[in-house]
Amino acid sequence: MRRRVVVTGLGLVAPGGIGAKAFWELVSSGRTATRAISLCDASPFRSRVAAECDFDPVLHGFTPQEVRRMDRATQFAAAATDEAVAEAGLRFEDLDPHRTGVTVGSAVGCTTSLEREYATVSNGGRAWLVDHTYAVPHLYGHFVPSSMAAEVAWRVGAEGPVGVVSTGCTSGLDAVAHARELILEGSADIMVAGATDAPISPITLACFDAIKATTPRNDDPEHASRPFDATRNGFVLGEGAAMFVLEEHGHAVRRGARVLAELSGFASRCNAFHMTGLRPDGREMAEAIRGALTEAGARPDDIDYVNAHGSGTKQNDRHETAAFKAALGESAYRTPVSSIKSMVGHSLGAIGAIEIAACVLALRHGVIPPTANLHEPDPECDLDYVPLTSRRADLATVLTVGSGFGGFQSAMVLSRPGEHAA
The missing domain is CATH 3.40.47.10 (Thiolase/Chalcone synthase)
Incomplete structure (x- = not known):
């Protein structure tokens, strides 16, 4: 019999509210979370609106060391993972760690931390020969996107297949699909999968400004994102994460899990x-x-x-x-x-x-x-x-x-x- 893959838990960090409940209340009501950018100085740019997450890592239980170590995107993924695991009702210490894996999708990785640290070591871009001693000790982790998947794997004790999928704006879909395929082929019974990005930073704003992909509708941020409307003039940048617990269908049934949906x-x-x-x-x-x-x-x-x-x-x-x-x-x-x-x-x-x-x-x-x-x-x-x-x-x-x-x-x-x- 062909294996099947189901969703038994989901977690979200999204603009307009943290957690699945707040996210659903926003999108089902038709309210928008787009606003003037506050996470960085956007004044030099053509597009100065975005959909930001009101996320405080301390309120979500992150220690000062975790906050220092993890990029904002990694924090999003970790917080969303915690919610997904709680909903799935899994005790990972009771599972075979070699049958549990992680896949995280991301387009731009740890952009926020990389840009911040480059500005620091280069003295605001003024020094061509940078001084690495001014960088945080976790700079390499910010440079390598696999650090995001590693953090999630450490969080749940996954010792099976762990990796990152980066295919631009399809990364989230492709990461979940890759996790699904690993379960279908029998390489894992449980995958914690999803995607995260925190791209609201000067380098990203400048890149999309250069190709005029983002909207210049700065005077009306709430109504700036207008898909399929004749007056649309570009997309609105956002940030956030969604993580899922995916299980082989029989595994979920045997433990009495609530199945939310099947990835068919x-x-x-x-x-x-x-x-x-x-x-x-x-x-x-x-x-x-x-x-x-x-x-x-x-x-x-x-x-x-x-x-x-x-x-x-x-x-x-x-x-x-x-x-x-x-x-x-x-x-x-x-x-x-x-x-x-x-x-x-x-x-x-x-x-x-x-x-x-x-x-x-x-x-x-x-x-x-x-x-x-x-x-x-x-x-x-x-x-x-x-x-x-x-x-x-x-x-x-x-x-x-x-x-x-x-x-x-x-x-x-x-x-x-x-x-x-x-």
Whole structure:
């Protein structure tokens, strides 16, 4: 019998509230967490808005040593892991550590700490020959993204497969999918998987300013993220983390765990076309969607909701709309689609995992989160994007997709417990 992978715990650090409950209250209500940047001096930049997390590591029980050692993104991952493990009800000391693994996705790693330490050792960039003695002793850990996965592994005592997935903005989806594959192939029974990023820093702001990918709508931060709206003019940067406890289905059943959702299908493609450009026909994303549906044993008309990448750039929104039409056919016009980036921004590598969490919670509550700020639909984006207000629905099978620089396209199908059982 084919192994199956289910979610038994989830944890979140997200803009607008810490924890799954606060996150769901925000996105299901259609409120936005986008605001003027406060984490760094954004005055020199074209785009000065973001979706920040009000996160205090001390209030979350981190020791001064942990705060010193861990980058902000690593702290997010650790806090989200604690919540996911608590919900799953696992006692890792009772488990075989060699059958337990960790996968963490991240696009930009420990950017916050690296930038801070470079500014310190270079005396604010004035010294070409830097003095390493001014750096914190954990600088190497900030430099190597694997330190984030190592911290999570130490936290849960995982001695099985542990690693980092970094595929740009699809990192979160791909990291969870990689963990799923390790369980399916029999390399692990339990994986703690998800993604984290804390990119709100001068270097990231400057990079996106250079290609004009982020919005200059600084006078109205609350309404700056406008996926699928005719007035959109770029995405809003975000930060955060989502972590999950994934288990082999039989393992979860034997211990009496509450199954939140099944990860029933996944596929990814690359357009091999351009670092930031997308083909307008959405062919590669459509292929990823078809592959995920095939693995899940689902038809296009089985999909009750699509969680879109929905970044709020004209190129992405039109590409994605074309992909949905190509992959789902006539069902695309009957299937609700929404983008939570309209409320929590685009947290780069973390957002794919945060969107998986939104799908799990949508399945649990029977509610489709809306696309906030969608007042003037783009005529080229003519699907049902659930504008402004959430919608109650009987959700059995949902699709979430991601699109990343480099041409990465990923799609995952999630099912309500008991659906599509093989």
